[in-house]
Amino acid sequence: MINTKIYKAIYTLAEELLEADHIGNQAAFDGFYAELEAICNDNENTDKDHPEQWETLADFTEDLDEALVIYDKALVKATAINSKDHLSSIAFSMAVLQLETGNKEAAIQSLQNAKITANKIEDKEFKVEIDELLTKLLAEYSILNSFN
Numbered sequence: 001m002i003n004t005k006i007y008k009a010i011y012t013l014a015e016e017l018l019e020a021d022h023i024g025n026q027a028a029f030d031g032f033y034a035e036l037e038a039i040c041n042d043n044e045n046t047d048k049d050h051p052e053q054w055e056t057l058a059d060f061t062e063d064l065d066e067a068l069v070i071y072d073k074a075l076v077k078a079t080a081i082n083s084k085d086h087l088s089s090i091a092f093s094m095a096v097l098q099l100e101t102g103n104k105e106a107a108i109q110s111l112q113n114a115k116i117t118a119n120k121i122e123d124k125e126f127k128v129e130i131d132e133l134l135t136k137l138l139a140e141y142s143i144l145n146s147f148n
Contacts, residue, residue: 002050009039010056017060033060051078051086055093064097071097087117092130099137108137 013036020029040057043049054074061067071094078086091114098107111134118127 002052003048006039006043006048006050006053010036010053013039014056014060029060033057036060049077051075051081051083051090055086055090058090059093064101068094068097068101084117084120085123088114088121088126088130091117092126092133095133104137104141108134108141111137 013032016032017029017036020026020032036053036057040053043053051074054070054077058067058070058074061070071090075087075090075094078090091110095107095110095114098104098110111130114130115127115134118130121127
């Protein structure tokens with residue numbers, strides 16, 4: 001379970017990051033991002049460390065390769081506490097970024113992982129979203145491989 005004070009700080013920073021991005025205020029965005037990063041780093045390897053803070057940091061990381069590294073760290077932390085909700089959402093987010101960077105094979109693997117862990121979560125719409133994207137990618141991958 002995530003510390004309530006940390007959760008509220010992360011949630012507030014996420015809202016502020018969204019607003020700064022929406023209005024195009026890069027200086028404010030950078031400041032809020034630095035605050036969120038400090039929370040993550042301060043809590044790392046303590047009893048307050050939680051995948052939620054790392055996943056949120058990755059969500060707002062502009063460099064896609066760096067975001068994938070942070071998502072991977074969040075995935076390790078979610079695995080340690082066996083949080084199916086976090087495992088599913090992190091793997092799905094990773095798949096989306098992997099697609100953006102052109103790595104379809106990694107995206108398929110991430111979606112397969114998300115599908116496995118999502119079987120234990122309650123969010124039926126999210127399960128459908130995972131399944132639809134995975135089905136689409138597998139069909140595309142199959143078509144591409146049939147021509148080779």
